Amino acid sequence: MTPEALERSRNWLAQADLRPTRQRLSLATLLVGDGQDRHVTAEGLHAASHRVGDKVSLATVYNTLRAFCDAGLVQEITVDGTRSYFDTRMDDHPHFHFEETGELIDAEAAQLKIAGLPTPPDGYEVAKLDVVIRLRKTS
Amino acid sequence: MTPEALERSRNWLAQADLRPTRQRLSLATLLVGDGQDRHVTAEGLHAASHRVGDKVSLATVYNTLRAFCDAGLVQEITVDGTRSYFDTRMDDHPHFHFEETGELIDAEAAQLKIAGLPTPPDGYEVAKLDVVIRLRKTS
DNA sequence: CTCCGTGCAAATAGTTTGCAACCAA
DNA sequence: TTGGTTGCAAACTATTTGCACGGAG
Numbered sequence: 001m002t003p004e005a006l007e008r009s010r011n012w013l014a015q016a017d018l019r020p021t022r023q024r025l026s027l028a029t030l031l032v033g034d035g036q037d038r039h040v041t042a043e044g045l046h047a048a049s050h051r052v053g054d055k056v057s058l059a060t061v062y063n064t065l066r067a068f069c070d071a072g073l074v075q076e077i078t079v080d081g082t083r084s085y086f087d088t089r090m091d092d093h094p095h096f097h098f099e100e101t102g103e104l105i106d107a108e109a110a111q112l113k114i115a116g117l118p119t120p121p122d123g124y125e126v127a128k129l130d131v132v133i134r135l136r137k138t139s
Numbered sequence: 140m141t142p143e144a145l146e147r148s149r150n151w152l153a154q155a156d157l158r159p160t161r162q163r164l165s166l167a168t169l170l171v172g173d174g175q176d177r178h179v180t181a182e183g184l185h186a187a188s189h190r191v192g193d194k195v196s197l198a199t200v201y202n203t204l205r206a207f208c209d210a211g212l213v214q215e216i217t218v219d220g221t222r223s224y225f226d227t228r229m230d231d232h233p234h235f236h237f238e239e240t241g242e243l244i245d246a247e248a249a250q251l252k253i254a255g256l257p258t259p260p261d262g263y264e265v266a267k268l269d270v271v272i273r274l275r276k277t278s
Numbered sequence: 279c280t281c282c283g284t285g286c287a288a289a290t291a292g293t294t295t296g297c298a299a300c301c302a303a
Numbered sequence: 304t305t306g307g308t309t310g311c312a313a314a315c316t317a318t319t320t321g322c323a324c325g326g327a328g
Binding site: 196 | 283
């Protein structure tokens with residue numbers, strides 16, 4: 001873990017008034033240490049933390065991701081019924097989902113041009129627009 | 140159950156070469172008996188079948204919805220990580236999702252105008268485009 | 279008669295929670 | 304010190320599955 005990564009992770013937690021505990025710093029570094037946007041599942045992040053030698057229990061990974069989500073540091077993306085994905089990028093943007101691998105990546109937001117959106121029913125407004133482009137291998 | 144509803148349900152099952160058992164006919168009638176498009180969860184459909192006096196076990200509701208899905212009679216919509224929705228309308232179209240109630244309804248497909256879609260990575264093509272418009276009550 | 283379909287209970291997968299020990303402020 | 308955090312195991316929810324019985328062709 002480089003000093004810059006640690007610094008970035010600390011700031012990221014501080015933004016949300018979350019105490020920089022060992023576990024949170026470790027997970028934060030895996031998520032935003034290099035400044036890149038990332039999409040993780042709880043299992044995936046848990047595995048990653050073990051891979052770098054940090055020990056964080058699976059329950060804590062779940063609780064921490066939930067805490068990051070509540071704090072507005074990551075957003076939960078629903079693509080697959082069976083698992084939750086968490087995205088470190090916070091704006092509304094489209095995703096590509098690879099059906100065989102389950103991998104989730106960002107799609108170029110600029111390439112998605114929505115010229116018209118269905119009008120919400122009376123008394124409701126759009127809270128969030130989810131666009132998931134499911135991909136299959138070209139035949 | 141009107142004769143037309145029964146007829147429609149029979150044809151619907153026949154389309155997919157599924158045997159018209161008592162349970163399947165009952166569920167099919169609840170789904171397409173009136174010719175309307177519908178969005179159900181397994182629990183919801185199970186409750187509905189009990190409401191009309193037909194007894195179908197929850198496991199059978201799950202298995203039957205899965206069978207309908209595999210047969211191309213309904214499509215599974217993922218909006219909520221915690222439960223699966225099944226839609227009797229088979230084309231790609233946008234949905235409104237009410238966050239408080241969990242209700243899922245169709246949005247006018249014609250009102251959604253997509254002028255540009257992100258280009259899939261090499262070797263992949265779009266299998267399905269999911270658009271979920273999450274709604275909140277107007278403040 | 280032969281298999282597919284059904285129901286029950288048990289298994290499973292992902293996630294959350296209760297509670298005692300622990301640690302950052 | 305003290306209240307937030309962690310880890311473990313147990314609880315939970317949605318869904319699937321094994322297996323014996325029952326019904327459709």
